[in-house]
Structure formats: C-alpha cells, structure tokens
Amino acid sequence: MTLTRDAKRDIQIVKDLNTYVVLELIRRTGPLGRSEVAQRTNISLATVCSIVGSLLEQGYVLESDSGEYTGGRRSPNYAFNPKAGYLMGVDVGGTKMLAGLTDLSGEIVARAELPTPQGDCDNQAERVFAELLRLIHQLQEQIPVGSEGLRGLGLGVPGVVDRESGEVTLAPALGWTRFPLKERLKEHYTCPVYCENDVNTILLGEQWRGAAQDAQNAVCVAIGTGIGASIMINGSIYYGSSNAAGEVGYMVTTLEAMRQSYPGYGYLESLGSGTGIAERAKQLLAKATEPSQIATLAAGGEIEAMHVMQAAENNDPLALLVVDETVQLLSAALINAACLLNPEIILLAGGVMKSGALFLSKIQETVNRVVPYPPQIALLKLGLDAGILGAVAGVIKSSELSVKYSQLL
Incomplete structure (x- = not known):
C-alpha cells in the first residue's frame, strides 16, 4: 500500500514527538537505560532503542558508565551530552551589544561585546546590523572544533518585536523600523533564529537559571x-x-x-x-x-x-x-x-x-x-547574563515548540 503525503507527514510528526519526549526525559532525569525510558514514556522498547541509537549517533546522548542489568550483558545507561552543540544569545542594547556562547545546558563558555553604533551616524540601521554580524562571527569562532557548531541563535532587542516573523517593528535606539531581523540573519545562518523584546528575554533568563x-x-x-x-x-x-x-x-x-x-x-x-x-x-x-x-x-x-x-x-x-x-x-x-x-x-x-x-x-x-x-x-540574580541566557532559553523553547506542535494544529 502506498502512503499518502499526509500519512507520511503524520508518521514523521509522531517520530519527532517521540524523539523529543525521549531526549527531554534523558536530559532532565538521566542517566537512564532504554528499558526505563520505555516504561516511563509508554513508548515501545523497540522504538526507544531506535531513537536512542539515532541520538547517540547525532551526539545528543552519551553512554554512561553504569547501566541496567537484565540477566545477561549489562545494558548501558544514557546521559544527555550538553557539548553536542552550542547556542548563542545576544542582548542588543542601545549603547552596547553583549553576546554569550552556551552549551546545550545553558552554561556560558565564551562572551563578546561591541559598542552599538549611535543615531548620529549615517545609515544607522545597517551599521547596527553589520556590527551585530561581526559580534556573532567573533563568538562563533570560539566554538570548539569537533562539535556540531551553532544550533540556535537568540536575540533580545530594545523595541517592539513580532515574534512570529522576527521583524523588529520599532526600535528607535537602533534606528530600526519594520526591520526584518530574522529574515536578514537567516541569510547568514542556517540554525533556528529567535527574536524577542529585551525585557522579555531578561525574564526568560531569570526563569530558566535565576531568581524566578x-x-x-x-x-x-x-x-x-x-x-x-x-x-x-x-x-x-x-x-x-x-x-x-x-x-x-x-x-x-x-x-x-x-x-x-x-x-x-x-x-x-x-x-x-x-x-x-x-x-x-x-x-x-x-x-x-x-x-x-x-x-x-x-x-x-x-x-x-x-x-x-x-x-x-x-x-x-x-x-x-x-x-x-x-x-x-x-x-x-x-x-x-x-x-x-x-x-x-x-x-x-x-x-x-x-x-x-x-x-x-x-x-x-x-x-x-x-x-x-x-x-x-x-x-536580578543573573545580572547582565539574564538577557543573554533568556535569548538562549527563547531559542530552545521555540525549537521545542516546533517539534511538539508543528503542523498539528
């Protein structure tokens, strides 16, 4: 029987959802063995074994030293690998831009900073964007060799942001009016891009790792x-x-x-x-x-x-x-x-x-x-890191939502 396009899409959605559930469980409560993952997720053991194998191949999980004993050879446990890739958060301020590179657990491993071009310069909007690209590039060069590179980019902007399109409706301090920030960044980066108001990113950061x-x-x-x-x-x-x-x-x-x-x-x-x-x-x-x-x-x-x-x-x-x-x-x-x-x-x-x-x-x-x-x-508990970590949290949340709900509504 030949599957329709909708049926193939639905099968892929189920696979994505199962992968998300398994990875989240291991990330939050691992190390775990495959049998325990199957029991706690109500996903079949065969499916869990396939998912874990794929995650292991992609580097998202690693075999742990201790493992399950089932009467024969000891089955390994699996732990989340925060070094499987890196995320970047940028706090685009009116006077300076702060950026942080984090691993997948949110630990900041590198920082960079550049002044924000001011309003008295020619073509401020493009000058600001050019400096933003330079800042991202500087930090991207510090990603360890052998990793999967940049897996997500989040930005907090001092203005009104359309979070769906990533357009900055108005940010006077940056000279941006209806500036297609996400679209412009996607011309340079293939990873997920998340754009948000800067105060929202501060609260997201404090919710993730700070006072909230x-x-x-x-x-x-x-x-x-x-x-x-x-x-x-x-x-x-x-x-x-x-x-x-x-x-x-x-x-x-x-x-x-x-x-x-x-x-x-x-x-x-x-x-x-x-x-x-x-x-x-x-x-x-x-x-x-x-x-x-x-x-x-x-x-x-x-x-x-x-x-x-x-x-x-x-x-x-x-x-x-x-x-x-x-x-x-x-x-x-x-x-x-x-x-x-x-x-x-x-x-x-x-x-x-x-x-x-x-x-x-x-x-x-x-x-x-x-x-x-x-x-x-x-x-704030996190100080200046709140906006950086909130931008990272935002790109994680937006990526999670795309896995969980894409094409389901």
Missing part, C-alpha cells in the same frame, strides 16, 4: 532611560493583543495625570525612569538654597541619574528626596501590577537598579502594606 526559577507567574520591570515590563503567566510570556503588554511606563497614579496625553514618554517613566530622575533633580537644584553633591558629581556636565544615586548613597538630602519620590512612584506601579496579576515575584532590572539597595526594602515594605497577597520584590 520557582515561579510560574512573574513580572520584570526594567528601569533605565524609560520603563518597560515583561509579564509571565503560567510559565509563558504574555504579549497582549498588540504585542504591547508590559508598557508600564504609561501607567498613571494621579487623577491629574489622567487629564493629559503622553505622546513620547509615558507618565510613570517621565518621572520614575533614569531620565525622569535626572530631570527632577535638576528642577530641585534650581530651587535649592543649600549645595548638593549631585552638582559636584556632575562636575559641570549634564546631570544624570547615576549622579543622583551616588549622592543618595552618601546621604545627600536633596538626592534622598528624589529617591524617596521615585520609591513612591515605582511602588504605586508595582502595587497595581501585583493586584492585577498576582505574581509570585516582581524583578527589578535596568540601569537605575544598579543602585537597587536604595529602593528594594522600601518598595517591598510599601507593597506588603497595601497588597493582600504581596509578591517578593527582588533584583
């Missing part, structure tokens, strides 16, 4: 030049109807604020971001009758949020006032997020949170006082 490992519902709020957030519900990133979930920078916390419009920075980020902190400090300095360390630290240059934070750490009264106001603003936003989403943890990220010790306990105290089921408020 035990959480299924979490929020990450990044406070830098602006304010943005990532939301995780039941273990998956929530995107909203327009891929715009998490725009907490537009939250309003006063009745007066609701009577205005915010075409650029939103209300919350116009006051509570790094830019807003610096601006409020300037306004207070203009009225101050006593000297402040903020002006001294700025040394005649432009006042920035880091000057305010440094002065606050030295107990400068004006800087402490700005920090206290910022704590109130951020607390109001986090209280609203906690009441609406009921997360287990809210993570604070971004440049402003380099001085997180000034904020953390005060925000947690306020949230605990107001919210009936308060979440933990915490800083």
Whole structure:
C-alpha cells in the first residue's frame, strides 16, 4: 500500500514527538537505560532503542558508565551530552551589544561585546546590523572544533518585536523600523533564529537559571532611560493583543495625570525612569538654597541619574528626596501590577537598579502594606547574563515548540 503525503507527514510528526519526549526525559532525569525510558514514556522498547541509537549517533546522548542489568550483558545507561552543540544569545542594547556562547545546558563558555553604533551616524540601521554580524562571527569562532557548531541563535532587542516573523517593528535606539531581523540573519545562518523584546528575554533568563526559577507567574520591570515590563503567566510570556503588554511606563497614579496625553514618554517613566530622575533633580537644584553633591558629581556636565544615586548613597538630602519620590512612584506601579496579576515575584532590572539597595526594602515594605497577597520584590540574580541566557532559553523553547506542535494544529 502506498502512503499518502499526509500519512507520511503524520508518521514523521509522531517520530519527532517521540524523539523529543525521549531526549527531554534523558536530559532532565538521566542517566537512564532504554528499558526505563520505555516504561516511563509508554513508548515501545523497540522504538526507544531506535531513537536512542539515532541520538547517540547525532551526539545528543552519551553512554554512561553504569547501566541496567537484565540477566545477561549489562545494558548501558544514557546521559544527555550538553557539548553536542552550542547556542548563542545576544542582548542588543542601545549603547552596547553583549553576546554569550552556551552549551546545550545553558552554561556560558565564551562572551563578546561591541559598542552599538549611535543615531548620529549615517545609515544607522545597517551599521547596527553589520556590527551585530561581526559580534556573532567573533563568538562563533570560539566554538570548539569537533562539535556540531551553532544550533540556535537568540536575540533580545530594545523595541517592539513580532515574534512570529522576527521583524523588529520599532526600535528607535537602533534606528530600526519594520526591520526584518530574522529574515536578514537567516541569510547568514542556517540554525533556528529567535527574536524577542529585551525585557522579555531578561525574564526568560531569570526563569530558566535565576531568581524566578520557582515561579510560574512573574513580572520584570526594567528601569533605565524609560520603563518597560515583561509579564509571565503560567510559565509563558504574555504579549497582549498588540504585542504591547508590559508598557508600564504609561501607567498613571494621579487623577491629574489622567487629564493629559503622553505622546513620547509615558507618565510613570517621565518621572520614575533614569531620565525622569535626572530631570527632577535638576528642577530641585534650581530651587535649592543649600549645595548638593549631585552638582559636584556632575562636575559641570549634564546631570544624570547615576549622579543622583551616588549622592543618595552618601546621604545627600536633596538626592534622598528624589529617591524617596521615585520609591513612591515605582511602588504605586508595582502595587497595581501585583493586584492585577498576582505574581509570585516582581524583578527589578535596568540601569537605575544598579543602585537597587536604595529602593528594594522600601518598595517591598510599601507593597506588603497595601497588597493582600504581596509578591517578593527582588533584583536580578543573573545580572547582565539574564538577557543573554533568556535569548538562549527563547531559542530552545521555540525549537521545542516546533517539534511538539508543528503542523498539528
């Protein structure tokens, strides 16, 4: 009997699903023998033997020293081989690009960094992409000889990203508008490519190997030049109807604020971001009758949020006032997020949170006082590696989904 094209496709899908199930079981709980794999997956022993043989040939599993004893020759156990290939995560920032090369278990084995071309250069969009390719190539050269090479590439981008097409709808810091990032990268690399918003990759990284490992519902709020957030519900990133979930920078916390419009920075980020902190400090300095360390630290240059934070750490009264106001603003936003989403943890990220010790306990105290089921408020555990590992986690998840659900829906 000749099989139809649909029947052949269905058989291949079942094979792919069985392979995924077997490999995941060995990766998570191995070393395991073939008989135990068959028992725990309800896949026939003959099929398991065939799958394990194929995985062994591809290098995804290795024979372990100890094995099952079935009365005759001892049957080997099999363990996942994290060195079977390598993955790359890139955090494409507005000022610099950070990249990390990991093995299949997520251990970072090499890093690279390049500055991001700025907006005053000619043809910024293409300059940024060219530097991105150079960064990837630099790191790719560090893949050990004899491995299967680059098996996946993930990127976090500071803007709105269509995760299906990999198009960057808007990333002003990079000069990208409707930039076909995934399509352009596929011209150079044959491995799976995953493109995502940068705050989402931070949360994915912290869920995988950081402070949110035990959480299924979490929020990450990044406070830098602006304010943005990532939301995780039941273990998956929530995107909203327009891929715009998490725009907490537009939250309003006063009745007066609701009577205005915010075409650029939103209300919350116009006051509570790094830019807003610096601006409020300037306004207070203009009225101050006593000297402040903020002006001294700025040394005649432009006042920035880091000057305010440094002065606050030295107990400068004006800087402490700005920090206290910022704590109130951020607390109001986090209280609203906690009441609406009921997360287990809210993570604070971004440049402003380099001085997180000034904020953390005060925000947690306020949230605990107001919210009936308060979440933990915490800083990132992974630091700058969060975005890199989140991009890697994203490409793994997207590859897993393609195996599990491709052509089934």
